[in-house]
Amino acid sequence: MTLHEAIERVLKESGHPMMLKEIASKINANHYYERNDKRPLKANQVYARVKKLPDLFENINGLVVTANNIHWRNIIYAYLQLKETLRGIFSTDDIFNL
Numbered sequence: 001m002t003l004h005e006a007i008e009r010v011l012k013e014s015g016h017p018m019m020l021k022e023i024a025s026k027i028n029a030n031h032y033y034e035r036n037d038k039r040p041l042k043a044n045q046v047y048a049r050v051k052k053l054p055d056l057f058e059n060i061n062g063l064v065v066t067a068n069n070i071h072w073r074n075i076i077y078a079y080l081q082l083k084e085t086l087r088g089i090f091s092t093d094d095i096f097n098l
Contacts, residue, residue, distance in 0.1 A: 003041075003049050004056060006032035008066060017063035017072050020046045 010026045020043040027033050028040045050057040058067050060076045
């Protein structure tokens, strides 16, 4: 299985957006992808692949979703827009706990 196929599989199995480190951990735990040097997959490698394939993946403020997952993309974008709008009214901690 290629790395991008492993990323797609992990995202599909989870059913929700995931952080890069979470994706790498799941791929390593399930042995979906093995590096040529047999070392564990790192989050920066997942980031590089996600960045290289914008037609398959989207990284939204650290959360990775598949490009065709419009539902989660809209939720994340709406949250980020709301967070930006409320920035002058509430503290960062209050916004984070919304």
